Amino acid sequence: MSLDPHLRVATGLAEFEARCEQAHLPVTSQRRAVVETLLSRTDHPTVDDIYAVVRERGVSLATTYRALETIVALGLARRVAHTGSAVRFDPNTSAHHHFLCDACGAIADVAWKPSPIEPPAGDFDVHETSVLYRGICADCRF
Amino acid sequence: MSLDPHLRVATGLAEFEARCEQAHLPVTSQRRAVVETLLSRTDHPTVDDIYAVVRERGVSLATTYRALETIVALGLARRVAHTGSAVRFDPNTSAHHHFLCDACGAIADVAWKPSPIEPPAGDFDVHETSVLYRGICADCRF
DNA sequence: TTAGATGCAAAGAATTTGCTCACAA
DNA sequence: TTGTGAGCAAATTCTTTGCATCTAA
Numbered sequence: 641m642s643l644d645p646h647l648r649v650a651t652g653l654a655e656f657e658a659r660c661e662q663a664h665l666p667v668t669s670q671r672r673a674v675v676e677t678l679l680s681r682t683d684h685p686t687v688d689d690i691y692a693v694v695r696e697r698g699v700s701l702a703t704t705y706r707a708l709e710t711i712v713a714l715g716l717a718r719r720v721a722h723t724g725s726a727v728r729f730d731p732n733t734s735a736h737h738h739f740l741c742d743a744c745g746a747i748a749d750v751a752w753k754p755s756p757i758e759p760p761a762g763d764f765d766v767h768e769t770s771v772l773y774r775g776i777c778a779d780c781r782f
Numbered sequence: 783m784s785l786d787p788h789l790r791v792a793t794g795l796a797e798f799e800a801r802c803e804q805a806h807l808p809v810t811s812q813r814r815a816v817v818e819t820l821l822s823r824t825d826h827p828t829v830d831d832i833y834a835v836v837r838e839r840g841v842s843l844a845t846t847y848r849a850l851e852t853i854v855a856l857g858l859a860r861r862v863a864h865t866g867s868a869v870r871f872d873p874n875t876s877a878h879h880h881f882l883c884d885a886c887g888a889i890a891d892v893a894w895k896p897s898p899i900e901p902p903a904g905d906f907d908v909h910e911t912s913v914l915y916r917g918i919c920a921d922c923r924f
Numbered sequence: 925t926t927a928g929a930t931g932c933a934a935a936g937a938a939t940t941t942g943c944t945c946a947c948a949a
Numbered sequence: 950t951t952g953t954g955a956g957c958a959a960a961t962t963c964t965t966t967g968c969a970t971c972t973a974a
Contacts, residue, residue, distance in 0.1 A: 666948045668954060687938080700956050705939065707954095726938065739906055748906070764881055764890070767917040775909040808973045810929060829963080842931050847964065849929095868963065 645680060652679040652716065652731065659714045673697045674707035675716070684720055684728040684738075684747040720747065737771040743780035787822060794821040794858065794873065801856045815839045816849035817858070826862055826870040826880075826889040862889065879913040885922035 656675045660667045673694040678685065691704045699707075708729055711717050717731045720738060728747060735752040750773060785793075798817045802809045815836040820827065833846045841849075850871055853859050859873045862880060870889060877894040892915060 664949090664952095666953065668948070670955065698956095702940080702957075703955055739908070741906065742909070763920040764883065764915075765917045765923060766881070766915045767884070768915070770914050770916070772912050772914065773906075773908045773910070774912075775907045778905040781907060806927090806974090808928065810973070812930070844932080844965080845930055 649676055649679045656711070656714065656716055659716070663714065665710065669697070670694070670699045670703050671707045671710065673699050674704055675711060678708070678711065678717055678729055679731050682732070682749070684730050686726040686728050688726070690729070737773065739773045739775070739777070741777035741780055742774055743776050746777055746779075748777065791818055791821045798853070798856065798858055801858070805856065807852065807856075811839070812836070812841045812845050813849045813852065815841050816846055817853060820850070820853065820859060820871055821873050823873070824891070826872050828868040828870050830868070832871070879915065881915045881917070881919070883919035883922055884916055885918050888919055888921075890919065 653672065653675055656671075657667050660671075674690060677690050677693045681689075683689075687701075687705055687708060690708065691699070691701050694704055695701075708717070712719060712729070715733065717729050718733060720728045720730045730747075730749075732749055737750040737752060739748045739750050740746075741748075750771070795814065795817055798813075799809050802813075816832060819832050819835045823831075825831075829843075829847055829850060832850065833841070833843050836846055837843075850859070854861060854871070857875065859871050860875060862870050862872045872889075872891075874891055879892040879894060881890045881892050882888075883890075892913070
């Protein structure tokens with residue numbers, strides 16, 4: 641999914657507004673600001689990362705939290721919370737995995753491998769399988 | 783690794799004391815209490831879970847945090863924080879994956895499959911690969 | 925003896941919540 | 950209008966830290 645960022649944000653925003661209407665949720669300027677900011681990024685921002693941007697549009701921290709929650713509930717983004725640090729949000733909802741750099745904490749998307757992981761042997765219904773790779777990214781390896 | 787719990791705790795504790803000696807760290811009664819408690823469990827307890835037990839042996843919360851940190855540093859347990867909520871600790875240091883129940887939050891060990899996961903295509907050094915399965919466990923499915 | 929651990933309480937960081945006012949539909 | 954969202958600040962939850970004291974080696 642290497643779309644032109646402008647287009648990605650525009651289509652994502654339209655999708656968001658459509659889903660809000662479906663769910664009878666008002667489309668507020670604050671929610672629009674949060675959605676646009678999240679969609680414009682591929683670096684899995686934290687709430688504070690998003691807030692640093694949208695506060696300039698007059699959005700409060702609490703509203704940033706609530707808007708992100710709404711966005712996840714509508715299926716336009718996912719939480720990715722790996723190491724007990726702050727929660728991060730990923731607007732890429734297609735199947736993929738993550739690489740976490742142990743040095744700088746950056747999270748990168750990793751292409752999904754269809755040749756997949758066998759479901760576990762235990763007695764449970766698996767809905768989702770995700771793989772986390774940890775190591776050192778190119779920027780931190782010198 | 784389906785050892786008799788008694789034996790598992792005993793050998794783990796001996797291992798812990800050996801590593802403390804190597805690292806020139808004193809073996810205190812508090813550390814022993816935390817190690818024994820952690821080793822006795824397979825349910826990936828949180829700090830509070832451990833503290834609820836060791837406080838009766840006079841161990842403070844801060845010390846529980848510090849002891850768990852030490853135990854991880856010595857390689858006798860791992861942090862597993864897939865949930866984004868409280869950190870959990872896993873005394874099983876052999877290669878394995880986890881299943882997370884989305885209903886009750888329980889974490890179960892899943893046997894390691896030697897076959898599957900190809901390293902990602904991107905430009906990074908991968909040190910560790912972990913798979914997280916999410917879904918509903920047997921107890922929550924009725 | 926002495927480096928390092930412990931307890932306590934205060935400090936921090938991340939996140940949630942109560943309540944009143946404002947606004948999208 | 951009217952149900953929901955937004956802002957603000959206080960409250961929670963989880964975790965770390967400073968400091969005086971204690972203890973394993």
